[in-house]
Amino acid sequence: MIATISGVVGLALGVVGMHAFRVSERQRAAGIDVDEPTMPEGATEVLASLGLAYIVVDTVDGVVRANPSAYAFGLVRGHTVVHDELLKLTARVRADGVIIDQEYELPRGLRGEMSIVVHLRVAPLGDEYILILADDRTEFSRIEAVRNDFVANVSHELKTPVGAISLLTETIEGAADDADAVTRFSQRLHKESRRLAALVQDIIELSRVQGKNIVHQGTPVDLNEVLSEAADRSRLPAESKNIEIRLGGSLPRRVHGDGDQLMMAFRNLIDNAVRYSPENTRVGIGLSSRDGIAQVTITDQGIGIAQEDQERIFERFYRVDAARSRQTGGTGLGLSIVKHVISNHGGEVSLWSQQGRGSTFTVRLPELDESMDSLDLPGSPRAEQEAQSSARAAQQHADSRTSHRTPAPDSSGSDSAGGTE
Template identity: 85%
Template sequence: MDPLLTAALAGVVGLAVGVLGMHAFRVSEKQRAMGIDVDEPTMPEGATEVLASLGLAYIVVDTVDGVVRANPAAYAFGLVRGHTVVHSPILELTAKVRADGVIIDQQLELPRGLQGETSMVVHLRVAPLGDEYILVLADDRTEVSRTEAVRNDFVANVSHELKTPVGAISLLAETIEDAADDPEAVSRFSQRLHKESNRLAALVQDIIELSRVQGKNVVHAGRPVDLNHVIAEAVDRSRLPAEAKNIDLKVGGRLPRRVHGDHDQLTMAFRNLIDNAVRYSPENTRVGVGLSSRDGIAQVTITDQGIGIAPENQERIFERFYRVDAARSRQTGGTGLGLSIVKHVITNHGGEVALWSQPGRGSTFTVRLPELEEGLDDLTGLSSAEGLTRTLTRTDDIGGNA
């Protein structure tokens, strides 16, 4: 055979082998890729749509607790990081469900944050999903748990606070009955009985007021309120106890605009602040009430020359039934609810209340409330519907003239 022909045939055969080799490689790669797709975890039909409609955080893990699927809420809660379940208590539940196939409902308190600096309460439902997977549903119950704890504490505190004066009244009544032949003792115990009954009445009234404050929607039921009148009324109600201790009660400044809210609630809040200032101030001192306005914010400050509040107590001073000095509060007639009522009222009005205090140098409570815009603060005397209509009309006029 001609050497040239032999070389040409060898070249053709080599080329054909090369082409076949490349084709075989591509087929092999395609088959391998198809094999991976087939082996990928697949969710049961319709499971994804159902999970998306639940509105809960969910995690789906495989046989080795790798995260197959998780929604954004699970990542936001910090339950999942990358493809890993973060919290070992959750993995303990998935292992148990995988072992016995029984659905578990459990509530856990879990650390939250990169360093576990906070915590959250989640209700978990862990159940089998198909033959291979475990589904974890998580419902954030942190706020619900906090509210329930506050409610339970409130009930317990109310029971305790009511028990004290009721018990004292019962004991004093028995003592008076036993001392019927001793007029001096009867008079002395009767005065104490009167004091305890007044304390009980004040406590019940504060509980009623706190309930009323929490139940009223100031945004919808409120009206324009002149804080100058509110402060004048609150100060007037504190005149007698101030005069009894020779405390100089002074008001300075004036507010140019009104605020939106409830006149009675605001009067009650400022009366509590002024009453506290008078109650915890020594005789022959001064309590000042200052009114000012800046950048659409009405500011009222109540300053006393009393005993002051230590820094460690200032953060808790607005808690229900919290007292810096329980014995002194009993002597002064405090119920422990006054500042809690103040906090609720001011917050409901879109404002804030702050405290500055130093032991031995007195305290200053500062209340800030948003003022109504000029031209929209003269709706006093109108019904809610009329006031809303007038406001909308004025707003339309402003927009039309722009």
């Protein structure tokens, strides 16, 4: 019995001792002053308002602050700066205090499978911190590269007809006494002039389709009428090669877009089919609708396109056979224009082709549901009726205000209308 009581007392004393130890530890910890990293006053608010990715590192390049964009760009992982390039910049700023502005292309992703172009500004922040600001310039750099490539391609493409025209002009001048030579070279001069004019026109059209906002400026368009007219416009060159253009099917609903741009896109496809088809063949145009999608297929019986060329066929100035394209008058911009127009209309264009069996271009565009609010789009009958009703109501309101308005007195003090209400 005594042993049992002694055990209980010992257990109680142990519990009390453990509790006293824990209380003592908490009191000691509360008395320790831990220096948390602190930012200069107002710095956090300023950084949040910049709209840029930012990283703040301490004297050993540990990450003190970083916003979500810095993590999304792959510049920071955990509390560590990922890229050695950034650490080299912080070391330079820490050494001499001079702000650095540089642009880098840095790997992105867990294995660096992608890249990001960032403009970095590295500057001292207070006495112990370094600030890294990062502006994502990836899309800007891509657009700039495309623009430079486009300018280079345009310059190259323009050189050929301009050079040919200059050379042919000199040749004609030198052969002024040879009527046959003048006739022959004049015909070639006309051909190069037409090619130059077509190239310039395609460049203008490409610029125009890239700049127009179809969503806000489009109207309901009947593709049946567009395809019928596009086919009619291509019949003359088709008849010169005895090529039949056959149009079949119909579309029950309209699409929202720009009729002129769609006309240009479909005519480019039909002209291409005629241009690269042998004589005595047929070009088929099929129209169908399914699940709210208008589908247009343009099929030829031409030479076809190799598989390795199909992925690049919509690139600017890309030609499967440059010599043949120049001979047939192609500029290399037609399919690029088609892709831009269809993309601007929320659609897609695809290609099936097999060498020796021809090609089929398929265009898919979203149709308007004319039982819904789509009839309220600009240019639709309902929109025009509502606009006219609004105009009449506004005019009636204005007339009513005018009839009840008190005329202003003239300089003599009499009423300008000879009286008041």
